[in-house]
Structures are given as C-alpha cells and as structure tokens.
Amino acid sequence: MNPTTIAPPPANPHYEQIGGEQGIGQLVEAFYRLMDTLPQAASIRAMHEPDLAMTKRIFKLFLSEWLGGPHGYSAQRGHPRLRQRHMPFHIGVAERDAWLLCMSGALQEVVPDAVLREQLMQAFFKTADFIRQDRPS
Numbered sequence: 001m002n003p004t005t006i007a008p009p010p011a012n013p014h015y016e017q018i019g020g021e022q023g024i025g026q027l028v029e030a031f032y033r034l035m036d037t038l039p040q041a042a043s044i045r046a047m048h049e050p051d052l053a054m055t056k057r058i059f060k061l062f063l064s065e066w067l068g069g070p071h072g073y074s075a076q077r078g079h080p081r082l083r084q085r086h087m088p089f090h091i092g093v094a095e096r097d098a099w100l101l102c103m104s105g106a107l108q109e110v111v112p113d114a115v116l117r118e119q120l121m122q123a124f125f126k127t128a129d130f131i132r133q134d135r136p137s
Helices: 020-037 039-045 053-066 072-077 082-086 093-110 114-131
Strands: none
Touching (some): 020 039, 020 093, 053 072, 082 114
C-alpha cells in the first residue's frame, strides 16, 4: 500500500447485523409502538406529532446511517445536530430514560443477539445522554 494512501475507517457492522433496512424498519416500528403504549413513555410521546409517519421515516434514515448503512439522512437533512434539533423540548433524565426504555424494549423484540443489543444500548445511552438539557452550567 502506498504510504500516502489513507485507508477508509472500518465499516460499522451494526447495520448488517441488525438486518439492514428491514431490521431498521422493524426496530423503528417496535420503538414507536412502545412509545405509544408504555405509560412511562407518555411524556416523550407528547413531544411528537399525533401522526408519526414522518417521524418514523426520518428516524429510519437516521438509524440506518448511524448504524453504518446508507447515508440517506445526511443527504436529505444534513448533519444530524441532535442537540440543536431537540432544543425545543425539555429533555432531562426522566425523558432520556423513557426513550431508552422504549429502545431497550424494541431491541429485545427485534435483535436476537444479546451482545449486539448490549453494544447498541451502550451507544444509544451515550447519544440520549448527550441530548439532555438539564446539566448544571
């Protein structure tokens, strides 16, 4: 290999491990079904539009890219800017934990591999905690 050639970063294998587009779709559907039905998620469900069709579409694009799949999200919407996009909503520990409860349940339903579920939950926790707005100044 030419020393001036830069190797691409290693691919994120999670997209394929979760089942690609179909697995992402199942995860998003399970996630929002739990958000709709779990009493502990009522506060975060209230932050969303009544019709979740557009939200699901965007979340599928985001998760696909975030997990190493096609870059449809950034192509359509630019940089995620997760904190900025969530600024209109109060997101504290309770909201983070409600979101993680829904995601954990969705992962339990969709991802049979316990190691992959744990890896994803660790990554989701970091991202959800990053979005929190209730940190001391």
